[in-house]
Amino acid sequence: MKKKLGYLFLTGLMALSLAACGKGSQDAGGQDLLQQIQDKGTLTVAMEGTWAPWTYHDEDDNLVGFDVEVARKIAEKLGVEVNFVEGEWDGLFAGLDSGRYDMVVNGVEITDERAEKYDFSEPYGYIRTALIVAEGNEEIKTFEDLNGKTTTNSMASTYMTLAESYGATVTPVDSLDQTLDLVIAGRVDATLNAEVSFYDYMKVHPDAAVKVVALTDDASHVSIPMRKGEEAASFREAVDQAIRELKESGELGEISVKYFGTDITRE
Template sequence: MKKTLTVLAAAVFVTGIFSCKKAGEEDLLSRIQKKGKITIAMEGTWAPWTYHDEKNELTGYDVEVGKKIAEKLGVEAEFVEVDWDGIFAGLDSKRYDISLNGVEITEERTLKYDFSEPYAFTHTALIVKKGDDSIKRFEDLKGKTTTNSLGSTYAEFAESYGAKVVTIDSFEETLQLVEHGRADATLNDNATFYYYQKIKPENPFKAAVLTEEASRVAVPMRKGEETKKLLEAVNKAIEELKQSGELARISEKYFGADLTK
């Protein structure tokens, strides 16, 4: 009987070891802090969110916010540039820990991903060429051709109004298609468009209309127990950046406005 109890106790002890190991493996925050870096996916082609400056260095609102979040977690930020449609695929395959790329919270996305608290709020702008009065509201998109990144909320939004969407890689390219008549319009966030107007005041575009309701921009990550502690840590970091005024300062730097409220 004593021998049986000893064997049983040993089995319980071994099981406990493997259980602890498994729990550690499921904790993404622990793994991130152990390796000393968090891998962040972004496009790198969407100014002023993520883009390359005149020195070809990666910069932008999301780049600075990403660095600040990493700092709060006690690690370095490792940025990986990828096309929009590869961001979520990379999260799924665990190539990236999180993404900062002006990602909006949508009902469909929340079914598969966990999102942090919003760190920016924007409105969708319907962008057309100056002088084009055939599109004055979103309902006018029916039967028209728009252009946006594959899988973006803007493409889905345009399709919901009956538009045919031509997919392209970057905001600059969508504007080129509109300018040369290969698309009637493009959709993007108002902050990005206002920034574009600021750096290129002679541009041939206008915002025909904006959505009334603001979109919530947040940090997506894989859903589940694996990311629970990471989500809590990212939320805490964002809240601290808001309370200190640092988040608003970064927003003012890149957008010329506080998008954090």
């Protein structure tokens, strides 16, 4: 009888220990994201690194661009260092979903579909989409003319979705330079991209045989996607506060003028 009671006692202790361990794991998993980032001392930011002037490599192979500096300023406001991780467009969001990245800073435009899956910071940029064709192309003058035509853009990007909505067949590529090379070579009919990105490209390639034939009427809101969830609430609030302070101080506008030649941070 004593042996049986002793066995039951030990079994009960083990069950309590396992329950405590399980609770500890749950507590760790649900820890406040901002606190985790500040404890680590590092903000992990995902971006492509191939889309000038947002995020790209200079002649010395340094990662530079508007979004690079914005992310650094936000990390500074949070009191941490920034760790940049580069990848392809769709991989950025897969990494955000899995928790490998804390945020994606890559000129991301807010869409209804994305807003269902992610929480967004307040906008830090406002841009219009340009319809770009080869210099000698006289067939495409409006977005409606894309029906039955071919375009090229990053996989799963806003521009790819917009082109497909007008009936275009889209060839996926990794960078703006590749996109415009295909248009100039006549391998695709057109491409859609941020107006400011196109004009930045033309500053570097002034003789490129491409032109803008149409622009969207309304400006898209550029924002920072983050994971949804109560544990991320204080992190989102801190990022919003950082963006507001950067706007109010004029720093955000200065960074924009540096890379775009104009202030895209005001609607």
